[in-house]
Amino acid sequence: MASQKPVPRIVVSRLPVYLRALQHMAQEGKVVTSSQELAQRLGTTSAQIRKDLSYFGEFGRQGMGYEIGYLMQQLRRILHVDREWPVALVGAGDLGHALANYAGFPPEGFRIVAVFDNDPKKIGQTMAGLTIQDSAHLREVIARERLKVAIIAVPASGAQAVADELVAGGVRAILNYAPITLNVPEGVQVQYVDPVVHLQRMTFYLDDE
Amino acid sequence: MASQKPVPRIVVSRLPVYLRALQHMAQEGKVVTSSQELAQRLGTTSAQIRKDLSYFGEFGRQGMGYEIGYLMQQLRRILHVDREWPVALVGAGDLGHALANYAGFPPEGFRIVAVFDNDPKKIGQTMAGLTIQDSAHLREVIARERLKVAIIAVPASGAQAVADELVAGGVRAILNYAPITLNVPEGVQVQYVDPVVHLQRMTFYLDDE
């Protein structure tokens, strides 16, 4: 029986990694796997994978393991990625350009449908097939298109203001590439990508010579 | 007295975020702060900040708080970022381009000193002032330059092979932008940036309408 307990955030954070590994297995033609095999690939333990999945239901067969296609489908449902998510991208610099053209989004159901910048030289130009819009219209467009997901790829100095506009327009999930901690209301999700922070998390462990 | 207990990874992972916030405060001209103020900015608790810092020493003054410049300096020392780290960048696509030109690295002591790609059309060209080198020479160059830190910005299909070469050359910390879990030896640090994974960690919490 699946647990009714609240799902720890850390469990949720691992599910996309499981899903990604299952997709790779499927591409390799594998049909069935086990918590053991998956754990080995991911550098974790079979018990952790089984326990994580147990928060949501029973997806395996005793003695058999997991049917990869079925488990992928279930994880997509759990993560709410069994649909298309239209995404707003704010910032049309080098990083925004890379994100707008990233081939990894469409197959996963994330579709960038609007790009914003506040640079007059960029507004009106085209990026990845989309017209760059003035950030001044951010809130209005977000609200009209009912966008719930956005990516911030602007400098730190403008990021909080952008976040405020996004939230005011109705955005509930922000992937933030600006090197600053955002202040958002309860219930608005934020994920941070700051290469400097990520590098500093590793240099700690490097020998001090 | 500072604790002698082993430092939890999760504590280390928060230090760069504290450092970043302190830098912003310093830019605003602030000289002193408190665990309370810092916690408010970062959406955490003062107790957590004090406890985290207590693993490394005593950096504040009772009744007074923390001298921002001093605490920054101490965090830089703890994180081993009180020096220059030369970094190898593998992958000269859109993302590699954005990273090579990222203005946020130099002020933090991270300097991209070598760029690699395996595309004959790109090898020999210049990117951010560096000549793009053939990935075939990856291990050799890494070893010769004694590089300990690298960034992977290649497609998933090539990422494990790149990681193997990096590690063979002596790299001990990898910032991986490829959407795949890397298999590396004990002691080699890896940080993952996969926008799809980050987005999926948030869509879980979005209403299921």
Next chain:
DNA sequence: TGTTGTGAATGACTTCACAGCG
């Protein structure tokens, strides 16, 4: 007084270990 640093208490997460089932 205000704020740190920290043991103690609480809470969360991971691992164990095994019943149960295919």
Next chain:
DNA sequence: CGCTGTGAAGTCATTCACAACA
């Protein structure tokens, strides 16, 4: 027999709450 699903045990992390001190 092999592997899942899961309570129970064990470990780790956060929060509490207060002595100590500028």
